[in-house]
Amino acid sequence: MPRDSDRPANFHSGELTAQIRAGQTVEAECLGPVVKPFLAEGGRSLIDSARIAVATTIGPNGAPMLSLLAVDAGAFGALGSSGLTIPRAAVSSEDALFDNLRRDRRIGLVYLDPYTRRRFRVNGEVVDSRTDPLEVSILEAFPNCKKYLVRQQLTSSKQVCPKAATRGRSITRADAALLCQASLVFVGTANPQGQLDAATRSGDPGFIREVARNTFEIPDFAGNAMYQTIGNLLLEPRASIGFVAGDEFVVLTGSSTTHWEDEAERSGGNGRFWRFTPRSWRRVPLPMPVELSGYDRSRHTPVLD
Template sequence: MSFHSGEIAVQTQAGVREEAQRLCNVITSTIKPSAQEFLHTQQLAIASTVDSKSRIWASLLTGKPGFVEVLNTQTIQINATPIQTDPLHHNLQTNNDIGLLVIDLENRKRLRFNGKAEVNQENIKVQIQQVFFNCPKYIQTRYIKKYVADSLENPEAFTRDTLIDTDQLWITQADTFFIASYHPESGADASHRGGFPGFVQVLNSNKLVFPDYSGNNMFQTFGNLIVNPNAGLLFIDFAQGHTLQLTGIAQVIWDADRLNEFAGAQRLVEFDIEQVLEIRNACSISWQFGEYSPVNP
């Protein structure tokens, strides 16, 4: 596998181009046995999709263990029905690019896919183009407390153009969020971000800023963002099962003076919000907090 021009540009500016190239062989187009074994027990995934206005959305998918099923070495099937008010299903009707992050919070493991989706009412089939494991950095441990698929209250959706006070409090208390990005040729990508509460700052009702810490040096997300600044963020209320989805424009910041405002930051992202979607009772799983990642700055 090779990197696209945006990824190469960020790797070069970060001074890790050679290291990134050596890591390139971890990205494959087939699902290896270790990935199949991992998927067999997983219950949480984040999907990245593009809507008809070219906005990017990060969506939550959950199910029983193994709901992301391996059909063959290049095809997976997601056996989960998205909430009707979530844009995921509708987005895939007009653009079949999908990025998928399957994450095990308890064991700090994560597996990333991207490919082409075929969607119906019962499931989503994905023809894999790229698949690779990520490192465990910045993942806070959480344990599944209960799975209540049959007794979940009806989801309620609220759409707005700006953050209200409760949104802002949610974001500033978060230790985890997910980011979706998209490259018009290389496809969609979903990734994880974590830190101590407060690592995401609300600048005003339409703008956030958050740090980027030392990672795997491949820069799939940032490479996408400098080519296409459209992005989506997802915050999950792990205890209550609510979600907060933001879509907007991301700007990568390298300014050294601004980096000093965030411990451990190597870059920043300013995120201008275009739309907010809050879904209450979005998730049938409740998680209990375990401990913070030992590498959080």
């Protein structure tokens, strides 16, 4: 979200537009109060035990950019109910996160336990990008439904030789194929006048498909009716998609278009999807040797043709 104080439940104009278009203003009003300007106990317990999170920051061209964070259990922390700590070692030395935060202190975070499928999102600002650990002042904190998330195991893997990040403009055919076979991706979006957001999208392998060369379609399954991701995309079409590929985090940054009439009926019945065209890519080594494995689909996941 952020937030204009006179907006219902403090939703911004993009979220309100999406809620009205979807006919879910009542549902959004009911759920809006779960978004708190502080960290409740349930969120603290997940963050304390989490080993991975994904952050959205603003890159040098003004577009959202994703970073994967990984730690040993207990290394993420909370500063009472108003703040969070992130050790600098949670971020790959090849990642752009710290450079981005020097220019723009806003950050969106999603913490994930892949096995229990619990998620928790925090939007806020870094107090000082030079400290270790980073301190994040919380502006919004809220749990996420685990309805469609695939269950996976997060395990330590063998230490690999350090490698440099690589980058390019056009997505490779190999990474296009990996994206279309992913069962879990992360999405970074921004409200130009407010908070950043990091979210997840999950489904059966193939739920993301390439509908034209370098254009990918992502269904927007029915969710919490608050429309943080779609609402941001309506205001700022630039976005970032990330996924784990072996010992690297693949980050695609590009532009999106939002659609409300799914003639192919691949959106799980609600008609919504968005299309994403990558303009640049980065492959960043994971900050520590971990591996996501296994595939236990959610029984709620729509079966797509």
